[in-house]
Amino acid sequence: MTTTGADAREPFLRLAPAAHARGAVTLPGSKSISNRALLLAALAEGTTGLEGLLDSDDTRVMRAALRALGLDLRQDEGRVCLEGAADWPQKRADLFLGNAGTAFRPLTAALAMMGGDYRLSGVPRMHERPIGDLVDALRSLGCEIAYEGREGYPPLRIGRGRLDVSRPVRVRGAVSSQFLTALLMAAPIAARRAGRDVVIELDGPLISKPYILITLNLVERFGVCVRREGWQRFIIPAEARYRAPGRYRIEGDASSASYFLGLGAIAGGPVRIEGVGGDSIQGDVAFAEVVEAMGARVEREADALVVSGRAVADGGRLRAFDRDFNLIPDAAMTAAVLALYADGPCRLRNIASWRVKETDRIAAMHAELARLGARVESDADSLTVHPLPAGDWRAAEIRTYDDHRMAMCFSLAAFGPVPVTILDPGCVSKTYPGYFKDFHRLLGVERGGAAPAPVITIDGPTASGKGTIAQKVAQALGWHVLDSGALYRLTALAVLREGGDGADEAQAARLARSLDIRFEPDAILMGGEDVSALIRQEEVGNLASRVAAWPAVREALLACQRAFRQAPGLVGDGRDMGTVVFPDAPLKIFLDADVEVRAQRRYKQLKDKGFSANLDDLLQDLRARDARDRGRAHAPLVAAADAVTVDSSHQGIDDVVRQVLDLWSARGPA
């Protein structure tokens, strides 16, 4: 179930814990290719029909800017047709470019080389994103550019310079590869005006090289062949002229494919991603190799990818990584969220460029992953994310910093055990306005359109009557019942039988994982032996509350508990049913009673079953167990925020059962 806020741009989107996803998705056009193709078509002689052009905030600002510069753009039967020109008609314009780096940098270079009276500005964040390396390079060519505010940052004013291409133009590529892209795309303007070759030389290291390959590929499609000497020197010949290729088809966005590659890896799949595949010219398609290394399977077609994996909900775990993401910084954000489901700490290296993207992505990812409960470390150019055990997840509100990729990659946090709220989900309109619609469609397919079986959770302290009430409510509704405490008791019994005392987490987790148990109507069998009475002994119950404090034990028993959720419904009793195991349950009860009352009831219960018991000892045991259950660090006994508390100290069993059934008929079916 998903809830949203009420405004046009929704303030939040609540994602309920999800288990599986499958189906097909068609990606929107690539943002990087769309904005490059728009600029090149605008510079090319002739008419270009752009098919599959992305329709999003970043391409809209580019289209609006080109119109403002006097170019003719028409929508024609699903394609955008553009009549280009080597020199643009409008020599004076004030252009607002939002937060679109792929529009701002190339337009700066093209307009500076053409010359005119232009002002380029954006949203406040755009004015915090450096552009000095590009401006320095353009000024060295004789272009006239002034900073309107802070040196090195937009807004910019462009005038009429005097182009001089007699010497190579040097450009730095360590902060953003878009500076080199901008120069490469605009260079034919200078070559034509000066009537001589333009030589671009790289000054220092270059990040995100695959984006330069996209640029060179597109420039060539529009008729200009750049001579390249490694990554050091690029020569644009004097006779270079852009020519419209007639029609140009834009492939799907490979960065956006990363979310669905991640989805297939953690939600089972198969997920078919149409729009990018083996023939893609985008570097981010290499994210398929990242999820493969983490354990997913990916089949590649020319124009599609199909991904599948073992779902986290079925006990799947991704392989941890320590990887250099310099070549695919955008898709790398998806890997940071996938790390939550890994089998060890994951390190993302060489991602300094994150600091100057739509937001400071290293700081933002660090803060938001930590908000979910994860342990995170970061420095100037790396991020380490530790896996998040089931019991440690927190139902967080994720801030998105007006960064589309923050919203999209955190959708993958919906496969933890708690709901996740994405704030300002509408920020995805920058590159993928329909993202959450597509995401939900893939999640919905496995349910066949039907809601998952309903669950009533009953949590509370020992001997408050949870088991008794759960049985009776389940009977009245004709539902299944889960006595989750029995699983911890069975683990404790297995530990005792191996001579353990519950102090060894690895031993207890190993035994929890390998429990050979069967629940029958009147018996609980372990290895074929009826242990129903044995596990009710107080010694076992006490040890159960000790092993239950180990995160690895809780994790080992999680999938087994969720598997009880079957039609027509489930009543689950325990300590963390409503907080961790079934956080999306439509009715949650927290059943309490005074500790003296509970001790009396347990005393009577044990005596009735023929066990010896001492009331004072029992009272002490219950208090100790309550303290352990409430005080442990992982999945402590606590009422879920949306639970109804019922105090049974002065109510009979039937009264409590009726109260729960009344609550269910009042709110459950709705």
Ligand SMILES: Nc1ncnc2c1ncn2[C@@H]1O[C@H](COP(=O)(O)OP(=O)(O)OP(=O)(O)O)[C@@H](O)[C@H]1O
């Ligand atoms: N409202 C009630 N009034 C009187 N007795 C009750 C009430 N609820 C439960 N009991 C009795 O209290 C005893 C303990 O109940 P039960 O075993 O269901 O508790 P529990 O919360 O499941 O305990 P545990 O957490 O240890 O499994 C049982 O003998 C049960 O019949």
Ligand SMILES: Nc1ccn([C@@H]2O[C@H](COP(=O)(O)O)[C@@H](O)[C@H]2O)c(=O)n1
């Ligand atoms: N969801 C649960 C259920 C139980 N525990 C722990 O197991 C102990 C035994 O449970 P009973 O309900 O059978 O008494 C209990 O003291 C808890 O420590 C749990 O952690 N989570």
